[in-house]
Amino acid sequence: MANSHLKRSPIARAALLSEHRGVLATGVAAVLLVALAAGAYALHGTAGRGAPSALTLLLGATLGIVFERGRFCYFCILRDGIERRNSGPLYAILMALAVSTVGYALVLGVFLPNPFSGRLPAQAHIGPVSWALALGGFVFGLGMALSGACVSGHLYRLGEGSTRAPFALLGATVGLGLGLLSWNPLYSLTIADAPVLWLPAWLGYGGATLAQLALIGGLALLLLRGVPELPARPALRLTPATLRDALLRQRWHPLATGAVVGAIGVIAYLRIEPLGVTSQLGSLARTALDGTGLAPERLNGLDTLAGCATAVVTTITDNGLLIGGLVLGSLAAALAAGRFQPERPTWRGSLTALTGGVMQGWGALIALGCTVGTLLSGIASFAVSGWVFAATMLVGVWLGIRLQLPTWGE
Amino acid sequence: MKSMVSPHRLGALAVLIITAALVLAGCSAAQQPAAQQPAAQQPAAQQQPAASGPTLGARGFDKAVVSTEWLAENLNNPNVRIVEVSVVPGLYEKGHIPGAVNFVWHTDFVDTVSRDIVSPERFQELVRAAGISNDSTVVLYGDNNNWFAAWGAWVFLQYGANDVRLLDGSRAKWEAESRELAIVPPTPAAGTFTVAQRGNLRVKLPDVLQVVEGQQTKDLIDIRSPDEFSGKIFAPEGFPELAIRAGHIPGAVNIPWKQALNEDGTFKSVDELRALYAEKGIDGSTPVITYCRIGERASHTWFVLSQILGYDVALYDGSWTEWGNTVGVPIANPSGTVWGER
Structure with missing residues (x-):
């Protein structure tokens, strides 16, 4: 980036300085990555942790790098599509869904060979389909518009030095706590009796894969109109320098980003548990409430439903390692790309982030997950609940943009 | 944007990946139900013998417990059938002792409606699908120090199995020794197990x-x-x-x-x-x-x-x-x- 400015002498010194900073930042990024690897190695040898914890930390870090490099932020992607009529970045989400659909089909065929047995595959995020889920998705979408990103978006932006992200994540923890307080009435009212709809139970794995890929492919076809004209590209020889620029400096292509996100989702399900980013925050909220006597002592059905479950915990769960790795991975990627740019916090920005975070937290608890746990891991496992969440979240985001909620915090 | 691949090539690649995946998914879906059908066709245990039934033979450490070494050497022994009974969700799925079938404690060993052990009819159906016959050596193991595997052994013995053993050290020891795990569940040929009630193992x-x-x-x-x-x-x-x-x-x-x-x-x-x-x-x-x-x-x-x-x-x-x-x-x-x- 700085290279083109080098010839102009007034800027040359500043450019040189930023180059020095860049080297320093890349050094810090390298140290971070080594520290993450060392952390994984140490976890592997720790009693009660072992390989799953080590792998979780590494997957989290990889996810952080991919999210940052590909700017895999559901809200920004949707906003580009809705406000600027640019559907290009949306292909990252579609690609992630397509790849994880195929990958999950392969894994599910092993985990639960007979999809017609009346059982559901272990751990898969397949939730009850009720109006509470729809409401949760809608409120979550509004919260995204108000706070400028979803929970996973805020997590990776924390690594970019975002000063709104801490408020949004704090808000999300509070919101998850509010969700716990409203869980029991909603469970009795609708969630307990809601059907748990799983496509392979009707269509088999082949049919469900075909149906879902057709739907994703159809959406991809519809959105082609909104893909901007691609710039003419000169022929390029791959050298270490161009490779470095492609990996560390430029935004990754949406299709590459989506494919890696989808693959990580499949690996996580195969080896650990479906991806989700709200479980540790929800557990924090539940543990905090547990001491106060405010929380209901018994959360009916919550612990038996698959999804981003909460628990009373006193330690860092594997989910905590995942989101910790995500933030650190994103920080390393941002440092190497020169995108670690903390901005001065503003009252408006902080308050809207906090409020939007609270809305997302509440929605995520009621919907048993967020854009990662319920949307990505849900749709990947052929859950109708994943699609319902996606649709209602989209309505919330759309309405939020129409109401100009994103500008409140800017 | 220099790293972009042409859309045409990507499209072709996507089609290729999807086709390959569909073929694979189709294969894995087609393989599985075979194991379950024969058992379902057989009439379940018709005769319900008298309460005492066949008596338990002499047991002892060597006949009741197998070591991880023994099991590792007998993975391919056709007379040995391995059953995992774990209660942590996804544990069996993400890796089990090769050849082990999965029994779910909450639905396979207990009756979900009455507070009782699984009915003899359902038990016989499940056990036959697992490739178990009356002369099989059944080795059970699981998480939580074999608690639920021991429950499984108790049910197996009540329903007339003769050679039921627990894996010493439970699943934890097998894992701690970094022994082989498989993720693909076995598809055994149906067994011929017939329930014969053994009545003196339980009191109310x-x-x-x-x-x-x-x-x-x-x-x-x-x-x-x-x-x-x-x-x-x-x-x-x-x-x-x-x-x-x-x-x-x-x-x-x-x-x-x-x-x-x-x-x-x-x-x-x-x-x-x-x-x-x-x-x-x-x-x-x-x-x-x-x-x-x-x-x-x-x-x-x-x-x-x-x-x-x-x-x-x-x-x-x-x-x-x-x-x-x-x-x-x-x-x-x-x-x-x-x-x-x-």
Whole structure:
């Protein structure tokens, strides 16, 4: 980036300085990555942790790098599509869904060979389909518009030095706590009796894969109109320098980003548990409430439903390692790309982030997950609940943009 | 944007990947149901023999317990069938001992409607689908120190299986030794197992009441923690199934289940086990009843006493959640803890 400015002498010194900073930042990024690897190695040898914890930390870090490099932020992607009529970045989400659909089909065929047995595959995020889920998705979408990103978006932006992200994540923890307080009435009212709809139970794995890929492919076809004209590209020889620029400096292509996100989702399900980013925050909220006597002592059905479950915990769960790795991975990627740019916090920005975070937290608890746990891991496992969440979240985001909620915090 | 691949090539690649995946998914979906059908076609156990049924042969450590080494050497032995009974979701799916079939405790070993063990019809169906016959050597293992695997062994023996063993050290030892795990479930040819009821391995509340009232002479072992036994607490933290009274069945002795195990989760030697129980007056000269809170941990002690030491033992699976909640039965509550008292 700085290279083109080098010839102009007034800027040359500043450019040189930023180059020095860049080297320093890349050094810090390298140290971070080594520290993450060392952390994984140490976890592997720790009693009660072992390989799953080590792998979780590494997957989290990889996810952080991919999210940052590909700017895999559901809200920004949707906003580009809705406000600027640019559907290009949306292909990252579609690609992630397509790849994880195929990958999950392969894994599910092993985990639960007979999809017609009346059982559901272990751990898969397949939730009850009720109006509470729809409401949760809608409120979550509004919260995204108000706070400028979803929970996973805020997590990776924390690594970019975002000063709104801490408020949004704090808000999300509070919101998850509010969700716990409203869980029991909603469970009795609708969630307990809601059907748990799983496509392979009707269509088999082949049919469900075909149906879902057709739907994703159809959406991809519809959105082609909104893909901007691609710039003419000169022929390029791959050298270490161009490779470095492609990996560390430029935004990754949406299709590459989506494919890696989808693959990580499949690996996580195969080896650990479906991806989700709200479980540790929800557990924090539940543990905090547990001491106060405010929380209901018994959360009916919550612990038996698959999804981003909460628990009373006193330690860092594997989910905590995942989101910790995500933030650190994103920080390393941002440092190497020169995108670690903390901005001065503003009252408006902080308050809207906090409020939007609270809305997302509440929605995520009621919907048993967020854009990662319920949307990505849900749709990947052929859950109708994943699609319902996606649709209602989209309505919330759309309405939020129409109401100009994103500008409140800017 | 220099790293972009042309859209055409990507499209072609996507089609290729998707096609390949569909073919693979189709194959894995097509393979599986075969194992389940033959069992379903067979009529379930028609004859329900008299309560006592076939007696248990002499057991002993070598016939009741297998080591991880033995199992590793017998993975391909056609007469050995391996059954995993774990309760942590996804544990079996993400890696099991090669050839092991999965039995789900909550639905495969218990009746989900009445509080009872699985019905003989359903059991026979499941066991045949698992490739098990009456002459098979059935090796069970699972998480939680084999608690649920021991329950499984108890059910297998009640329904007439002859050679039922537990993996010493449970799943944890197999994993700790970094032994081979598989993720693809086996598709065994259907077995021919026929249920024959063996009736003296289980007792119900009226039987235990007779012991308490002195009409029968039997030793009662409460295998819960000392604090549950004394009535200091109703149940350990995290266990939702409760009784509204604390304490134990009058006359029971307290020998926590875990005392039968070494530090590494393997069973203590026969001599050590015999001494452990003899110290509390359990020497096999009197028939024994074991119980716990919901019955699963007591099946572990039941296995030790009946299968390893060869004592005459029955499991009271109603356990404290039934006894402590039942109207009009006596309890012993040394701590005097009263439900709801402030």
